[in-house]
Amino acid sequence: MHCQWLGGSLRGVEGLPVRIEVQMTRGLPGLTLVGLAGAATRESRERVLSAIRESGFQTPAGRMTVNLSPAEEPKNGSAFDLAMALGLLEVSEQIKPVRGRDWWFLGELGLDGCLLPIRGALALGLAARSAGAAGLIMPVGNAREAVLLDGIELGVCDNLDEVVAWLEGRGEIRVPAMRDVKIPGEESNHGQLDLCEVEGLPRVRRALGVAAAGGHNLLLIGSPGNGKSLMARILADLLPPLSGDENREVMTIRSVAGLPVSSSRRRPFRSPHHSVSIAGFLGSTKGGGRPGEITLAHRGLLFLDELPEFNRSVREALREPMEDGAFVLSRADGIIRWPADFLLVSAMNPCPCGQSLRGEEFCRCTPAQIRRYISRISGPLLDRIDLLVEVPIWRAESSRSAAIAGGESTAEFRMRVAEAASLRGGGAEPPGTLDHDLGSWLDGQLEAAGASYRLRSKTRAVARTVAALEGRKDIRKCDLLEALEYTFLLRGKIDRTLSC
Ligand SMILES: [Zn+2]
Structure with missing residues (x-):
């Protein structure tokens, strides 16, 4: 039978x-x-x-x-x-x-x-x-x-x-x-803080918009307790909601992880602690496989606070998914290809003691200590981060009063970001958007600074996003200057005496 x-x-x-x-x-x-x-x-x-x-x-x-x-x-x-x-x-x-x-x-x-x-x-x-x-x-x-x-x-x-x-x-x-289907309380709102409350930090606000509109990876540099994680959450809120297909992808991952699913179309926000294990970060292949943090962040935002404190192998492992939007995990018990297409927002202190942005008299670090600290993330990983942004000393309370003066809210800015993202278009850099003279001026700057090929094309891509955020397709000199600010912090000197 x-x-x-x-x-x-x-x-x-x-x-x-x-x-x-x-x-x-x-x-x-x-x-x-x-x-x-x-x-x-x-x-x-x-x-x-x-x-x-x-x-x-x-x-x-x-x-x-x-x-x-x-x-x-x-x-x-x-x-x-x-x-x-x-x-x-x-x-x-x-x-x-x-x-x-x-x-x-x-x-x-x-x-x-x-x-x-x-x-x-x-x-x-x-x-x-x-x-x-x-x-x-x-x-x-x-x-x-x-x-x-x-x-x-x-x-x-x-x-x-x-x-x-x-x-x-x-x-x-x-x-x-x-x-x-009883839907238990939706996951808490990403942004406890609205964008208009960061009014006191125009440059950071702007960088968050550029990151959201162009899908640019971001590194925030600032003192401890300076609201860097709040900014990452604001950025998550600036991203457009998931499409139907993307939502199904994200929910499939959650289902495989044994996490509750929903149809909220909210982008994932993952914020693993720097003590995370390599298996917790990358996932495993055992028993059919469990997704790690970078797969749970697929189609959303991965926030790594105190980036230099993460295990070296964890930091190095970021390179493949940042390049391909997926990675192959190969272990003794199997091989699994995990999706991992995320926007990386990382944060670090400006120096080991974290105080150097407040002024030299507050910082207890030697120049050699600072160099060593920064060099932990230099090289290939730093090469894959588009925007480097300093977060100045800042108090949420004093900023709140500025908000009343009528700054742009997260919801309003999200619409502008969406328009810029569609204007910018995806994929490779379209030709003809950068005037020839400006192009050679930029090349001269980058060459003088010893920029790698990757860094050059990155700077152009960021400038394109900056222009799109202003509702333009043509790239102007001020867009290039702004892009150079983002891509060159920590990376070398650039002549900043020029203005638009
Ligand atoms: Zn210090």
């Missing part, structure tokens, strides 16, 4: 179709699991047999073999429990299914037969849809992910009994709807 049911397994943010084949032969009663099952999957034997008994069925009295195929692909997690239980009940002739053969069945079984939520339900649901499954059964606990899926028939169940009743045509399944 033989039967098969369909399900899926996770690899990174992808779901892979898996066939769960069950066979019963004569011989001593027992249950064997074959097909590269990981530890969590091997444990399902005990859960499934207990769930079958507790749901009022008999333990199948024969030699059972469960095969998960394709055999060469590692299978992870507990999502196969439900399909295995259905297979065991069918081969032992305890149920007579009249439908559901082309559906995917996902769910972990509790010892009492209840269906428990699984990790990565959204990724698996998307996989079911693209594999051409007729429909999908999920645990009620995954209903929030279920409502984000469209283009596939879908039902949620509480326990094994309910699924069996539907399969035998004795009952109906519940279709999850947005109104049934």
